Amino acid sequence: VVQFEEKTRLSYEQKLETSQHSVAKKLLETAITKESNLIASADVTTTDELLALAEKVGPNIIALKTHIDIISDFDYEKTIVPLKALAEKHKFLLMEDRKFADIGNTQELQFTSGVFKITDWADFVTSQVIGGYESLDCFKNVGVVAIVGMSSKGALTTSAYREEALKVANSHPNVIGGVSQNQLPEEMLLFTPGVNLADSGDGKGQQYNTPEHVFKTLHTDFIIVGRGIYKSENPGNAALTYKNE
Ligand code: S5P
Numbered sequence: 079v080v081q082f083e084e085k086t087r088l089s090y091e092q093k094l095e096t097s098q099h100s101v102a103k104k105l106l107e108t109a110i111t112k113e114s115n116l117i118a119s120a121d122v123t124t125t126d127e128l129l130a131l132a133e134k135v136g137p138n139i140i141a142l143k144t145h146i147d148i149i150s151d152f153d154y155e156k157t158i159v160p161l162k163a164l165a166e167k168h169k170f171l172l173m174e175d176r177k178f179a180d181i182g183n184t185q186e187l188q189f190t191s192g193v194f195k196i197t198d199w200a201d202f203v204t205s206q207v208i209g210g211y212e213s214l215d216c217f218k219n220v221g222v223v224a225i226v227g228m229s230s231k232g233a234l235t236t237s238a239y240r241e242e243a244l245k246v247a248n249s250h251p252n253v254i255g256g257v258s259q260n261q262l263p264e265e266m267l268l269f270t271p272g273v274n275l276a277d278s279g280d281g282k283g284q285q286y287n288t289p290e291h292v293f294k295t296l297h298t299d300f301i302i303v304g305r306g307i308y309k310s311e312n313p314g315n316a317a318l319t320y321k322n323e
Contacts (some may be wrong), residue, residue: 087297088264090115101171101202101221102254102267108140108169109300116321117173118313119143119271119304123150125157131308132161135317136168141201143173143302146194158199171201177225178213179206186216204257207246214250221254222247229259229272230283259287261296271302275323280305289323 094106109115118135120142122128128149132142142165149157165172174196178185185205190197202221205214214222224247227235235243240260247253248263255267262268274286292298303320310316 090299093267093299096265097254097267099221099251099254104201105140105171105221105254105267105300108171112138112140112169114138114140114321115298115300116317117141117143117269117300117302118307118317119175119302120308121145121148121304122308123148125149125151125153128157129160129164131313132164132168132170134314135307136164136170138314138317138321139168139170140300141171141173143175143304144200145175146196147176152193154193154195158195162199172199173223174200174203177204177206179208180213181209182213182216185209185213189216202254207243211246211250214246214252217252220252222250222252223267223269224253224256226256226262227258227260229270229285231279231285232283255299257302259296267299268296269300269302270296270298271304273301273303273320274306275319276306289320 090106090109094103097103097106116139118139120128120131122131176196178188196203197219200220202223203217204223204225206225226243226247227240247256248266255269256262257269257271270292272284272286273289273292275288278286289301292301307313307316307320
């Protein structure tokens, strides 16, 4: 009888031993300490909602993912200062999902300037790799999560694109991992959005899988959950449910 052994994923402890980047290490340490691999996506549009959500989900997440440019009353002192305090209190990291997609010089300006000053507060950011290797050089003081594959219907991140994107991402020292709906090389951390226990889509192109599916078939390291948590009647309980899943 020939037995086929299913390839198992490395443990967070094993990944911690081999990870090179300080932000990757911090994420893995947080995951181990809090026994969580959950990132909540805070796609809310006011500072009050953002801070209230962070307070509720904070104990059960390892990172809070923001789209800081959708906060309509953004103010560095009123939005970021208390958000950083909550991150410190509940021991989670801040992931700004900016999905940079330009030449290096422009990305550097978008990262460091404007009202958001992402460089001052984000622990890690998402970036497309469409601008090529050198476009990622500006993200020196943060970890970069490369957008390798997207979850939406009809996305142009085909297997040929993903293969090329991975070459850029996996060779760049600022990159700690990738966002994808497919497995990644073991040395990269895999972040998977498009996770929801109740729905299979949102009617706007988003496609959902369950936590069980992405952990078992993709060997995801961290799930990213937005509406499954922040639209829930009780986001604190929902975060705990997704953490336990
Ligand atoms: O391929 C992707 C990449 C990202 S980062 N698909 C995604 O949905 N995302 C983000 O994950 C998206 O921008 C949103 O902030 C979150 C998913 O939210 P949900 O409400 O659909 O869970």
